[in-house]
Amino acid sequence: MIREPAVAKALDTLDTSACVRLAQDLIRVPSITGEERAVQDLVALMLEEAGLEVDRFDADVSRLKAHPRFPGMEVERHEAILVAGLLGQKGDRSLILNGHVDVVPPGDRQAWHASPWSAHIHAGRLYGRGACDMKAGVAIAIAAAAALKKSGLPLRGRLIVESVVGEEDGGIGSFAMAERGYRAEAAYVLEPTRLRLIPAQAGALTFRLRIRGRAAHASVRYEGVSAIDKYELVEARLRQLERSLNAHPHPLFRHYPIAYALSIGRMRAGSWSATVPDELECEGRLGVPVGMASADARKELAAAIADAAQRDPWLAEHPPQIEWFGGQFDAVEVDPEHAAFTALQAAHADEFGLAPELEGAPYGSDMRLLVHEANTPAVLYGPGDIRQAHSADEWIAVDEIVQAARVVTAAAARYLAA
Ligand SMILES: [Zn+2]
Known part of the structure; x- marks a missing residue:
């Protein structure tokens, strides 16, 4: 298959085994909603190592809570640490890769066959709380950004990696990112969708x-x-x-x-x-x-x-x-024919030989905050099945992480490369 040179170059520099290791490292740092400081420190380090400019900031929780459009919160928190990684300069195109690092509690420890924070790989599956929802997605965002940086491709605009917190109980993190002024022409939220493209989401x-x-x-x-x-x-x-x-x-x-x-x-x-x-x-x-x-x-x-x-x-x-x-x-819907989303569909088709299925999601996510608060059309696309999320022995297929990393990297290159 002949790929655009920019896409081929980005894929050449993508290190998929490093991406899987990033996911493991992230899983090994427990980060139940409200306690995300340690894992965000790690994300900031990973982004720095990838060569991105890092903006790590402490959002003002009480000010955000008083905001008339505050998206709600179920776990009391005193801090919200946000990390953004920036690549390239402002231009006519820009893309956000968004993922959350908070996870739900592991629940009954006896129901797990190993520690929820083990991040061990067995029979092609990576296990641990957050493996599927959604530290693999965060690892992919970092790996894709690292590949674009390393490829040296000139970009038409900025790539922004957003590592957010508090997604599981309302979305304070993505709300804070929007409040800080982060927006783009489009965003991929790398939640587990079994590699289906989700342009519509119920509230x-x-x-x-x-x-x-x-x-x-x-x-x-x-x-x-x-x-x-x-x-x-x-x-x-x-x-x-x-x-x-x-x-x-x-x-x-x-x-x-x-x-x-x-x-x-x-x-x-x-x-x-x-x-x-x-x-x-x-x-x-x-x-x-x-x-x-x-x-x-x-x-x-x-x-x-x-x-x-x-x-x-x-x-x-x-x-x-x-x-x-x-x-x-809120419920939300975007146009799947937006250039950033057709780039994603083309990259998926390159990887699998057929276009991704389009599907609606019956559950809520940060997608609506990107669309409504940051004015950034967003879709969900990522590895893993929502059925594995929040369950005991949560896992994700390693192959699917690799495939998703390739698709996201290729799509970002296709959309952003000059
Ligand atoms: Zn999630």
Whole structure:
């Protein structure tokens, strides 16, 4: 296959085994959301060694939290260390490679066959918390930048590697990057997509409901009002809302059983087993259809709950309270025909002999922050399967890291080389 000389040159200088080692080194530094300082120090070092100009900064958490468009946060934090690596000068083109270094907790240690921070390779799989989501992606961004630097190719503009924190609980890191002024003509967010190209992403809004009842001794439960019984009325109406939000999913979401899921994840009710519960509190996430504003999705949920309440005399007098907290992920969509994204599709086709599949993602990510806060059209593309993310014995195929590194490097060269 004949490749453009710039692409061939960049691929020649790409060191894929070094890329896999970078991923291992990153996994070996635990970085559960909120505790990312050590791993960010390592990223800064790696970028320096790659020959990039490094901007390591401590974002002002309290100022960001007070921002009207702050994307939310579920883990209390006192610091947010961000690292950007810069290559080249401003020009008519520019590209961001974005990845997050925070990981979710490993959970039950007994469910793991080795330490979650071992980063060992067995039978072609690299294991460890963050292997898939998404330290392999961060390693690829660094390796691709290193290859472009080493190739000496003249660039039409800047390549920016963004290593962010706090993605798992809202996106404070990518928000801080946008606030600092980092933007580009386009961005690749290297999340695990099984090497599919994701130009559309559903939103996800975290909420809390409080439902009141009236306490009574369980032996005369008919004299009380069970908050659990009242929840069931609300729940039925929420299912109906989910069906209506999913009536006409975006074409890239049609294959999902439920494109925009509404799910309750936590619940607490009552205070004594022999007392009718006088309160119920639950938390869940509302999926936001592509094309719908988050504000409208919030209104739909409020209307559904008001509707359920109005059909029940007790709830009509004691309407459930809704609170929006934690991660607030807007839905987002970009044009896959943007030159940076056709470059990615061409690079993928060079590597695999066929174009990447386009797919919609039913979960939220930093993609919407790049698009909405940094004015930077972004897609998701990366190695690994979201099913392995957040699980015990999280792993990623080494071959897939190598393939993705080649595609991302070739795409960046194709798009940025002068
Ligand atoms: Zn992720």
